[in-house]
Amino acid sequence: MFENKNTTPLSELGEFGLIDHLTKNFPLSHPSTIMGVGDDAAVMNYNEGEIVLTTDLLIEGIHFDLSYVPLxxxxxxxxxxxLSDVYAMNAHPTQITFSVAVSNRFPLEAMEELYSGIALACKNYKVDLVGGDTSSSTSxxxxxxxxxxxxxKxxxxxxxxxxxxxxxxxxGDLGGAYMGLxxxxxxxxxxxxxxNNQPDLAPYTYCVERQLKPEARKDIVELLATLEMVPNAMIDISDGLSSEIFHLCKSSGTGCNVYEDKLPIDPQTSSTAAEFKINSSTAVFNGGEDYELLMAIKPDDFEKIKGHPLLTAIGHFTDQKEVCKMVTGLGQSIPLEAQGWSNF
Amino acid sequence: MFENKNTTPLSELGEFGLIDHLTKNFPLSHPSTIMGVGDDAAVMNYNEGEIVLTTDLLIEGIHFDLSYVPLxxxxxxxxxxxLSDVYAMNAHPTQITFSVAVSNRFPLEAMEELYSGIALACKNYKVDLVGGDTSSSTSxxxxxxxxxxxxxKxxxxxxxxxxxxxxxxxxGDLGGAYMGLxxxxxxxxxxxxxxNNQPDLAPYTYCVERQLKPEARKDIVELLATLEMVPNAMIDISDGLSSEIFHLCKSSGTGCNVYEDKLPIDPQTSSTAAEFKINSSTAVFNGGEDYELLMAIKPDDFEKIKGHPLLTAIGHFTDQKEVCKMVTGLGQSIPLEAQGWSNF
Structure with a gap:
């Protein structure tokens, strides 16, 4: 189709670059649109209160492997x-739509399994499934x-x-989902x-659960309300801590120092990382899929969360625009890389 | 995965049966949810005014063939x-999200082509693109x-x-998109x-345009407002007239008689159908992709639309529950079949 033209491979842009590139010329014109592309969710104002809207694709062979992920x-x-994207806006999810395209190798029972998981999520998080589409797929x-x-607002x-x-x-804690993977x-x-080999997953149950059955942080949004705190900025960690820090710093025009010895890492994540000869900080910074919330808290609010078991201060923002560093326990300062997770 | 179980192939249910089956046990619990699965769009009430939400998947090889559809x-x-689904609720579209998964055979320029079409649609219909996701795909x-x-409300x-x-x-008129296909x-x-054969599409321009570049009926929703009319029921024609009539009758608990000689069919649709030895009524009833609006109008409102070039009365509803018939020019009454278009 484009074989004879001078073309640019998508891999050169990466996922974020592609979205930026493709959507930069779309004007926002409707009075009800408060925020469009560029954050975790879109925001719309219809009279009173704001609505947030977010969407994600999950593709077999790219985002999941059905040989070990139950439907x-x-x-x-x-x-x-x-839902994690909705919570990252400090919002409460209310409705979802769920669309699915399947090849004919999936029988009805497979779809029922899939939908039983959706139903459980809707029940646990009190959201309504209000739409969707189903289609066959060629693969x-x-x-x-x-x-x-x-x-x-x-x-x-x-x-x-x-x-x-x-x-x-x-x-929460970080790196577990990556080690589970x-x-x-x-x-x-x-x-x-x-x-015939029976896998013994007992030593890895926490990490495997973090990967297979993550929970969105409803409790954190509720906690912030109870503490009467509104973070200055917030994002969810889907692509690894490093990538999310860069998103916050780029959007906010700041830099950031993160302290390696402050990173909240579960002991099982550490021991599994050691077994795989992976630095656990690498799992945290570049792993992804933790679905924790990462936020910028005003210094005055620190007293409210100090010592709270669900929240950990891991660094601070600086005025050095987009300069993001990890400070090691020995005081060494290492520049972070904005790699994140790219599926192209 | 399910090879050893007693399974049901998806083809036995068809698209509508599958959605009904999979979503029937989802309760609606959020006070802001007015209407969930089961109509053209979901409806939510956030204080004043209602929001409608709709979503669709389009899969290469199922819904479109890139060998003749420009991106x-x-x-x-x-x-x-x-947008057609939004208009079918008598609503005005305000925002869209657009997500796309592509294999690496698509270069950036292909995605730009795709997004130029989205941009044009947003401009022509005054809607904001407010989100989306991009991903690679395996095919x-x-x-x-x-x-x-x-x-x-x-x-x-x-x-x-x-x-x-x-x-x-x-x-409008019906059957053109199917003949274009x-x-x-x-x-x-x-x-x-x-x-090396150069196709001469000149005799088919209207039908081809109906297939390749359909327009959602914004003008009809505006016309209804101008005429101060609210149809008793409305649906858009995506799967063929027959299927949509059954949807209206099933939801409303009515039957319907449609008069074959009242069907609005463009002369080019008729001549193309004749050339392909297809009955043009078949193209209308079972073809699909017309994206016209089909509505139930109170008898008292008929005077308002009588003779209007954009609207045609083609039949009437009856009290015979889900008995839908086509009456031919000779007065023969033929039962309609609820086949619609199934992609399983």
Whole structure:
């Protein structure tokens, strides 16, 4: 189709570059549109209160491998990925749509499994499935989810808004989902060689669960409300800490220092990383799929969250535009790379 | 994965059966949800005014063939398909999201072509692109579009609401898109045999344009407002007239008689159908992709639209639940079949 032209491969742009490139010339003209492309979710104002809207694609062979991901978990996770974006706006999810294209190798029972995971997610998070589309596909399974949420205007947290001296705070712990993926990839290879081998996943249950059945951080958004705090900026961690820090800093026009010895890492994540000879900081910075919330907190608000088991201050923002560094326990300062996770 | 179980092939359910089956156990619990799965779009109430939300998947090899569909037209049409659903609720579209998964055979320029079509659609219909996702795919091009729109509560037109003696009224003319598809499929076969053959599409321009560059009926929704009319029920024609009549009758608990000699068919559609030895009524009832609006009009409102060039009364609703018939010019009554277009 384009074989004879002087073309640019998509891989040169990466995912974020492609979105930026393709959407930069779309004007926003409707009075109800507050925020379009460029944040975790779109925001619209229809009279009172704001609505947020977000959407994600999940493609077999790119985002998931059905040889070890049960369809019920996949349905659940596909919803979580979107709810996580809604929470990253400090909003409460209200509705989702779920669309799916499947090849004829999937029988009805497979789709029922998938939808049982969606149903569980809807129940646990009190969101309504309000639409979707189904189609056949020529190969594999494709999922598209859209989520809407509600939030009061004064509580919305964009990616922009972080200020120098704000604290960089993260919920939960990091790197587990990536190590869970490594475990499952290894078991898949073992299974190929010896299908009779029974995998012992007991030492890795936490990491595997982080990968297969992540939870969106509803509790954190509720906690922020209880503490009467609105972060200056917030994002969810889907592509690895490094990538998300760069998003915050780029949008906010700031830099950031992160302290390696402050990173919240579960002991099982550390021990699994050691077994795989992976530096656990690498899993945290470049791994992704943690679905934790990363936020810029005003210094005055630090007292409110100090010592809270769900929140950890891991660094601070600086006035050095887009200069992001990791400071090691020995005081060494290492520039972060904005690699993130690219599927092109 | 499911090879050893007693399974049900998806083909047994068809597209509508699958959606019904998979979504029937999802309760609607959020107070802002007015209407979920089961109509052209979901409706939500956030204080004042209602929001409608709709989504569609378009899969290469299933919904489109890139050997004759230019990517710019594809982008435009993917938006139209969704806006048509918004207009079918008597609503005005306000925002869309556009997600795309592509294999690495597509260079950047291909994506630019696609997005130029989206941009044109957004401009012509005054809607904002507010989100989306891009991903690689292991094969082919997959598109997922979501559209939101606004409408006052008292003006929403659901599929249910048609009453016996209401007139069945359709906008524009029917069957053209299906004949355009036949023309392009034939030219593709000719091209395979003789790539030097230049197709002469001049006799088919209207049909080909109906297929490649459909327009959603913004003008009809505006006309209804001007005439101060709210149809009792409305649906857009994406899967062929027969299927859409059954949707209206099933939701409304009515039957319907359609008069074959009232069907609005463009002369070019008729002549192309004759050339292909297809009954033009078959193209209308079973063809699909017309993206016209089909509505139930109160008898008292008939005077307002009588003789209007954009609207045609083609039948009336009856109290015979889900009994849908076509009455021929000779007075013969033929039962319609609820086949529609199934992609499984």
């Amino acid at each position: 019920k978990h996949l349905g659940y996770k596909a919803v979580m990925v979107n 594999g399974l494709t999922i598209s989810v859209t989520a809407l949420g509600q939030v009061k 004064e509580k919305i947290t964009f990616r922009e808004g972080a200020k120098p001296n704000d604290l960089l705070v993260v919920s 490594q475990v499952m990839e290894r078991e898949k290879e073992v299974f190929k060689v010896n299908p | 710019k037209h594809l982008g435009y049409k993917a938006v139209m398909v969704n 082919g091009l997959t598109i997922s579009v979501t559209a939101l729109g606004q409408v006052k 008292e003006k929403i037109t659901f599929r249910e609401g048609a009453k016996p003696n209401d007139l069945l009224v359709v906008s 036949q023309v392009m499929e034939r030219e593709k076969e000719v091209f395979k045999v003789n790539p």
